[in-house]
Amino acid sequence: xxxxxxxxxxxxxxxxxxxxxxxxxxxxxxxxxxxxxxxxxxxxxxxxxxxxxxxxxxxxxxxxxxxxxxxxxxxxxxxxxxxxxxxxxxxxxxxxxxxxxxxxxxxxxxxxxxxxxxxxxxxxxxxxxxxxxxxxxxx
Amino acid sequence: xxxxxxxxxxxxxxxxxxxxxxxxxxxxxxxxxxxxxxxxxxxxxxxxxxxxxxxxxxxxxxxxxxxxxxxxxxxxxxxxxxxxxxxxxxxxxxxxxxxxxxxxxxxxxxxxxxxxxxxxxxxxxxxxxxxxxxxxxxx
Numbered sequence: 001x002x003x004x005x006x007x008x009x010x011x012x013x014x015x016x017x018x019x020x021x022x023x024x025x026x027x028x029x030x031x032x033x034x035x036x037x038x039x040x041x042x043x044x045x046x047x048x049x050x051x052x053x054x055x056x057x058x059x060x061x062x063x064x065x066x067x068x069x070x071x072x073x074x075x076x077x078x079x080x081x082x083x084x085x086x087x088x089x090x091x092x093x094x095x096x097x098x099x100x101x102x103x104x105x106x107x108x109x110x111x112x113x114x115x116x117x118x119x120x121x122x123x124x125x126x127x128x129x130x131x132x133x134x135x136x137x138x139x
Numbered sequence: 140x141x142x143x144x145x146x147x148x149x150x151x152x153x154x155x156x157x158x159x160x161x162x163x164x165x166x167x168x169x170x171x172x173x174x175x176x177x178x179x180x181x182x183x184x185x186x187x188x189x190x191x192x193x194x195x196x197x198x199x200x201x202x203x204x205x206x207x208x209x210x211x212x213x214x215x216x217x218x219x220x221x222x223x224x225x226x227x228x229x230x231x232x233x234x235x236x237x238x239x240x241x242x243x244x245x246x247x248x249x250x251x252x253x254x255x256x257x258x259x260x261x262x263x264x265x266x267x268x269x270x271x272x273x274x275x276x277x278x
Contacts, residue, residue, distance in 0.1 A: 039257070042257055042258050043258075044235065044260065045257075045261075047224075074174075076174065078217070078218065078219055078220040079220065081220045083220075083251070085176050085184065085186075085251075096183065096184050096253065096255070098178075100222070102217065114235065114253055114255060116178065116180070116253060116255015116256065117255065117256060118178070118181055118183055121183065122184075
């Protein structure tokens with residue numbers, strides 16, 4: 001399995017955990033230790049695993065299954081870091097997203113999630129794009 | 140010079156070019172080729188060097204010297220990738236920021252800038268923090 005595909009799977013696991021409001025899966029998605037960074041739209045960033053996990057606990061408990069969609073992921077690999085840029089659609093909201101994954105043992109684990117609001121998606125990207133539409137490789 | 144310090148300098152060069160509305164310096168900050176990512180607050184991300192440089196041309200021409208401040212930078216190094224997370228203060232606006240730099244030859248060059256609006260800075264971070272206050276290392 002190429003590293004690009006492995007990073008794609010890790011990114012998809014993040015959005016599946018989010019969409020299914022599956023906190024146990026979300027706990028597995030993130031790196032088990034070390035400094036993390038998680039910036040939910042409008043929130044100040046959170047930088048400890050405890051804070052990050054507590055935030056997901058609140059978000060996933062509050063919303064139940066979430067209509068979150070990952071759109072147009074683009075994947076880059078830089079040694080032990082995987083970079084995914086994508087858009088998120090959540091109801092009427094649209095976000096530009098930077099996700100970073102670190103290779104820890106055999107698995108890519110999330111170390112950084114930054115979702116910032118944008119006014120609209122670029123032309124050519126549809127909010128109802130099929131979830132399984134393949135990512136483009138940046139490298 | 141440690142890589143952390145070199146990445147700190149690259150990040151400071153970015154904010155100096157921004158604050159001084161120095162497009163020639165901004166052109167030097169960014170990687171000369173390859174896929175880039177630049178998301179100005181509220182804009183859809185730009186992903187080609189031509190688009191990114193054109194956006195800076197418009198932003199820096201429109202505003203003259205900009206009251207941009209980089210606050211609380213935290214620096215991580217993952218092989219050939221440098222990660223800087225920080226806040227920006229621009230007038231009354233506050234942004235959470237992800238900056239990525241790639242080591243290209245001897246220099247760290249920006250490959251990714253994502254500034255997303257946030258409602259407020261976290262407690263303990265002041266918008267008038269001295270620009271030269273040192274970054275903390277994440278690793």
